[in-house]
Amino acid sequence: MNEGCGENSCALGCGFMESVIHCDIKEYYGKHLQSSEDLKTNACKTSARPLLATIQNAFKNIHPEVVSRYYGCGMVIPECLEGCRVLDLGCGAGRDCFLLSQLVGEEGHVTGIDMTEEQIAVAQKYVDYHTEKFGFKRPNVNFLQGYIETLQEVGLQECSYDVIISNCVINLSPDKKAVLKEAYRVLKDGGEMYFSDVYVNKRLPKNLRDHKILLGECLGGALWWLDLIQLAQEVGFCTPRLVSSSLISINNKELESLIEGYQFVSATFRLFRIPNNIKRSRYQVIYNGSITDKEDCLDFDASFKFKEGEVVEVDGELATILKCSRFVNEFMYCPMIDEKASVVHCRSTPEAVNLNPFDLAKQLEVKSSKSPIGGCCGQRESGCC
Incomplete structure (x- = not known):
């Protein structure tokens, strides 16, 4: 990890040293971006596609200010969440947390963590609003300011969550292996990490990885997709399972010239923590x-x-x-x-x-071009039965 920026160590007093990248990202998302309209590319915007009725209804209950501060690149809503304990890495203003809090129900719980003070402040501001809106007797969601590389520093215990989600955030971390290692630590056996992020078709050079705008727009920190497979398995996860993928068009001439020759996708993977001592049979x-x-x-x-x-x-x-x-x-x-x-x-x-998100994205582009509704399920990002 890079050296701290100036004299800034973690503002939470945890002893974790912020990197230059952390400081740049906090400034970008805390100061420069006031809404999704301030983004310079479409990399951090979820592509429009039909939503299930349950999800549509849940979205209607989320406060407009929270929605306007959303910068995700995918739809991180896995199945079977009722009663689960869910952790959102890089929760921002809490849109996905408030959405999932409805799906886990009063017996479940959602925790959101983000390093950006301004984003956390917006999320915390609307906890009581959403508790009342959902008809809950008590809040089932809480927010923590901290770093996704060091979850133990904010008190998140080993084997304490059923599901972890993350929406276009891991690319912002300068130590992605640490993020995956911490996620593995806090998941229960049988737990899942279900996350969307931006990936690139080959490793980016240092000048692009350090470019402030490319970083803030979720491009500079994008992993080569094969590195994700390797990192996930190194920390103990099963082989990643590719769920969906869509090609990213930058739509910014200045930035396009910088990254000429590179392709990017928004892809969703699911990772499972499975005990090693179990025999695996067909x-x-x-x-x-x-x-x-x-x-x-x-x-x-x-x-x-x-x-x-x-x-x-x-x-x-x-x-x-x-x-x-x-x-x-x-x-x-x-x-x-x-x-x-x-x-x-x-x-x-x-x-x-x-496992190749670029192959899948291209296949779905072809399928979408042949069907006006994007396939039998009407969802361009995901495959269908």
Whole structure:
């Protein structure tokens, strides 16, 4: 990690030394950006696409000021959240936290952490407003000012969360491995990190990584997507599972000239923390259709779409993920005693699980151009059944 900027160490008194990048990002998001309209590119804007009815209704309850301070690049709303403890890394003004607080319900809880004082102040300002708006007796969301590289410094304990989300924030960190390592630490066994971020098709040179505007616009800190795969596995996660991807067009001539030759995507991955001592065996699974808004089909990732009642063969890692996570009761399981055996009408595991977000984005662009509604599910970013 870089040296601190000037004499600035962590304002929270935790002993963590801010890097120059931290200071630049805090200034950009705390001082320069007052709303999403101040962004100079569309990298940190979620592409418009149809939302499920439950999500649409939840959005209507969020205060306009919170919505206007949103700078995400994806839709980080995983399934099966009721009663869960959720952590939002880089929560900003709290839009996703207030959205998810409705989905986890009064028995669940959402924590948001962000290093930018101005953003946290907006989020905290509207806690009581949203508690009343949602009809809750007490708040089920809280916000902390701190760094996503050092969650222990704000008191977040090991194995304390079911789900972690992050929306276009990890690219802003100068130590992405530390972020993933901390996320792994605070997740429970079977827990998931479900996050959207910006990725680049090859490693960026230092002059682009240090460019203040490119950094603030979520481009300068973008990981080469293959580095994400390696970092995630180094800290202990299962192989990342690519969920969705869309190509980013910069729409800023000055910045386009700087990054000529590089391509960027907004992609969503899911990472699972699974105990290492569990034998991973192939299974035939049947989705029972009990997830709200996903009764007919569960789009688990870009490679696996589970239709209700359909028998699907899954590899040992995915079978272990399903059986050890909050999805355990959403499926019926039958072990593959004979690895070569299958059942009538069984849909088999894909020959190769797609992890390349650029390939997926291009495939979906082609599919979208052939269908006026972007495919059978009407969602351009995600695949469909």
